[in-house]
Amino acid sequence: MISNRSVTTVCYQIYRGKTGESTKFQVRAYNPYFYGMKIGSVVLPERALILAPMEDITDAPFRLLCKRFGVDLMFSEFVASEAVIRKIDKILMKMEIHPSEHPYGIQLYGKETSSMVASVKIAEQYQPDLIDLNFGCPAKKIAMKGAGAGMLRDIPQLLKMTAAVVQATHLPVTVKTRLGWDDNSKIIVELAEQLQDTGIAALTIHGRTRAQMYLGEADWTLIGEVKNNQRMYIPIIGNGDIDSPQKAKQAFDKYGVDAVMIGRAAIGRPWLFREVRHYLDTGDLLPPQLVKDQVQLVREHIAMSAVDRPEIRAVRSMRRFFAVYFKGLPDFRETRVKLLQAESFEEVNRLLDLIGERWGYLPAYSSTESVAK
């Protein structure tokens, strides 16, 4: 009789092939009874929690904070393949990885297959654990030029590019995309199969169309349909509107995804990952984080931001976080405006002292929502 251990090994070897695997064995390979999930050679725990790539947000200091709260996989902000090829310093810096960030993926976007392949070869030098292709960015300046979500309007080119990248690199390649271009073209169920056939190692689906941008509610039903498609064997990562431990649990229980990716809800609230993990593991909600702990966290965030930036740039880079840190505190408006206008560490520190004294023992913001869409 074959032992569980040997089944695991057999399944893993089968999974490593890029195409033509047997669905039957692949399904067993992802059975969490044997282990969590694998994205190529990257092993993640069962019900993995992933930090969404977010331009101008998920820089190294923020990623390291999230990592401390238990994120299992992180990505760079998206990086334009054309800018990588032209070796633009500011862009190349976005691919740099701190040793403690692994497992880590570099996300690339572009329109031309040749540029994408060339940029992947450069990205490899930064030693990421995987390469992620962005076919989901809805921004006009990107999607209307045929990159990001714009690729959803040319599926043959999207598939050709993906296959070429898979062939070009030894790293696992993943894709992040949306349900489709608009309401009339929600093609994700078929597209997921086609992408899998190119040899990608996992697929992230944001439950909106490009036309929706970030409006309305994420629709998880099609994400669930992809996951439950008998032909699919690669891990499916669900994304969209998860802002509480309960919603994360529902994404796993109701839609069966292998991992959830959290974006906006983690901005100013990186401890959300710890809250979600605790709830998934125990069924209990952690007591809320106190504002005084949040103050300490913000101090550390600023200190990390200052490592490779001059003071003024470090303080300004924190403004996008100050806009949401301390969300929901009573009578906080005036203090927030001061935080947003601060130009030095001294000013920020004084304000943080004040916040600690005045609001320190109040609970920090946490979502009261409990039902996933």
Ligand SMILES: Cc1cc2nc3c(=O)[nH]c(=O)nc-3n(C[C@H](O)[C@H](O)[C@H](O)COP(=O)(O)O)c2cc1C
């Ligand atoms: C400010 C911001 C920047 C983003 N930048 C990226 C990006 O660089 N790459 C990407 O794939 N998605 C990007 N996204 C989309 C997120 O990764 C995620 O798919 C989306 O926010 C939905 O997840 P959420 O509801 O958990 O935020 C960005 C979203 C926001 C709000």
